[in-house]
Amino acid sequence: MAAKANPVPSVWTRQQSAPDQPALSRTAIVREAVVMLDADGIEALSMRKLGARLNAGATSLYRHVATKDELMELAVDEVAAEITVPPADAARGGAGWRAAATEAAASFRATALRHPWLSSVLGQAGLAYLGPNLMSYSERLAALFTAAGFPEPSRAIDTLLSYVIGMSTTEAAWLTTVARSGDTEGEFIARLMPAAQQAAAGHDHLAEAYADAAVRAPVDPVALRDAKFAYGLDVVLDGLEMRLPR
Amino acid sequence: MAAKANPVPSVWTRQQSAPDQPALSRTAIVREAVVMLDADGIEALSMRKLGARLNAGATSLYRHVATKDELMELAVDEVAAEITVPPADAARGGAGWRAAATEAAASFRATALRHPWLSSVLGQAGLAYLGPNLMSYSERLAALFTAAGFPEPSRAIDTLLSYVIGMSTTEAAWLTTVARSGDTEGEFIARLMPAAQQAAAGHDHLAEAYADAAVRAPVDPVALRDAKFAYGLDVVLDGLEMRLPR
DNA sequence: AGAGGTTGCGAACACTGTGCGCGTCTGCGT
DNA sequence: ACGCAGACGCGCACAGTGTTCGCAACCTCT
CATH class of the missing domain: 1.10.357.10 (Tetracycline Repressor, domain 2)
Structure with a gap:
């Protein structure tokens, strides 16, 4: 709602916050991790590759996930829902x-x-x-x-x-x-x-x-x-x- | 190996045989790997640490073992004997x-x-x-x-x-x-x-x-x-x- | 408008497995 | 006794890993 406020004179310069990705959230990270794990196996999952897949740097993930082990726990619980x-x-x-x-x-x-x-x-x-x-x-x-x-x-x-x-x-x-x-x-x-x-x-x-x-x-x-x-x-x-x- | 132990390379300081270790053999490597695995778990085993434990460099192990995965196969078969x-x-x-x-x-x-x-x-x-x-x-x-x-x-x-x-x-x-x-x-x-x-x-x-x-x-x-x-x-x-x- | 907190990120550190080329040592054939 | 080929050990280097830290940009609330 407040996003409608336009601080910049031109509409074209105003990027609508994040145009490509719905930001970087814990659930998005876990979901993408599961996709990568399914596709390429467990040893192919690295924080850098996962970050790249989400249009983000590797270390940005650590804002939402404490450690890679914790990410794996979350991934396990994610698929446990199935x-x-x-x-x-x-x-x-x-x-x-x-x-x-x-x-x-x-x-x-x-x-x-x-x-x-x-x-x-x-x-x-x-x-x-x-x-x-x-x-x-x-x-x-x-x-x-x-x-x-x-x-x-x-x-x-x-x-x-x-x-x-x-x-x-x-x-x-x-x-x-x-x-x-x-x-x-x-x-x-x-x-x-x-x-x-x-x-x-x-x-x-x-x-x-x-x-x-x-x-x-x-x-x-x-x-x-x-x-x-x-x-x-x-x-x-x-x-x-x-x-x-x- | 003899040269490494001698700070001064000279004929007089040279020791002619290595009496400490029975060389580096495949079975010795596997045996020590099992010991390390038992002691500190799977993620604590690295080629460098294993080499150090055997008074050897990390890459020396590759003369006897093709890859770390192969080493793990050998370790599995080793304990399978029990x-x-x-x-x-x-x-x-x-x-x-x-x-x-x-x-x-x-x-x-x-x-x-x-x-x-x-x-x-x-x-x-x-x-x-x-x-x-x-x-x-x-x-x-x-x-x-x-x-x-x-x-x-x-x-x-x-x-x-x-x-x-x-x-x-x-x-x-x-x-x-x-x-x-x-x-x-x-x-x-x-x-x-x-x-x-x-x-x-x-x-x-x-x-x-x-x-x-x-x-x-x-x-x-x-x-x-x-x-x-x-x-x-x-x-x-x-x-x-x-x-x-x- | 300013403060405070949240988020992303680049650089850096201490590691990892492993390929390459070099020096040394050993054992065998002469 | 000699010479040499092959085995052996090793330092260096490379690409990659998880994770920490400090800094910059942003959002929200006052």
Whole structure:
């Protein structure tokens, strides 16, 4: 409103505050950091590059963010908002909790694969983040498993999350390696196979497993990974179901 | 090297052999790198510091190791040798496989907690390492689960390993955070609790969980973590047992 | 209009991983 | 016993990193 006041005689000399960018704000910084992380991986993110991307100097970012580690915390909490958890009501029936848990797990995995750097950060800093989105995520999980009837919901959650984190981390790291190679997943497997089989020489079970993978994996690696995740998830859910009082 | 120790280059001051260090070898470098990683964490390891620790210049290391990433691969394989797996015979009976799997899982966890940087590296690079020790580890796992009678041993292994990796990673990251704070685990929890409870305000289930933790955790955090790991492991093993043909 | 606080930025510091070229040392073939 | 090729260690240098500091420009309120 006060911006309408024109201290300069000519309209043309008056730049409308910031014509290109909506200034430099904490949320804008975090959002752009996530974009860069998604695009080029975790080691490609530097404060200078991030600043440049925002038409700003590197050190300007420190007005809104204390340190790079804090920026990473914020980025983690930012993408944590994407993880969905079905409402607790879905679990109250008795059979519904399994579908709900499956859906929650799938959402976590999808998010972790969409932002492969997430696993790296979690591996280094853990889950002690306390960001609002992560908190509300934990809360919804707790509500779901409490409604399902688990006497110790946090135990069940820890178990499920450990499996999902472990699988997603491994998968994300794999996909990062593949992406960095420039090949498609099938090509990369084909190119890696000789080395793997040679390294497995003398290890009978491994050699057999690799021989299996050599013929099955190039067909549809994505479906294979999906199936692997679903298998382990069912195992965990079966085990949890046994703990559910009937 | 002899010239460096002598302030005056002269025939008379020259020492003809270097009795202090057993030269600079790949294995010595890797071994010392592991020591440094264990002591000060992953971000404290630099080529210069490592070189200094070995009475050598930083760039000398590159005669034995192509790059720092390769050094990390070697370090991972080095500590992978510490993970034990019971012999496959232990599983052949029928009931023995469970105890064997539990033992293998415990050994993995113990190694991951002894070398907390391991999880960080795995989170960034995955398991596509192909080092001899990791290969033989996989082989022994495959032998164990094949002997146990699993029709698809790799599926069972992936499931179990995902859980173990996820839990160990989270735990290692937590312990790293604690260690960096300088407090004991109990003190750290006590110091973190107010912030956690405030962040949990409005989240009923979380608040309750934290209230529980506030009274239970300071007693014996180690035993609590052990129990948590054992609980989830039993869940996974129960689920796997259902897949075992009888 | 002046004061006070907020924001952006350039320069600088202490580091990092790593390529290059040079000197030295070692072991082998004669 | 000699000479030489290759391995080895190292100082220098380069490009880049996160972060601090002091200064200038701006916005808002009195």
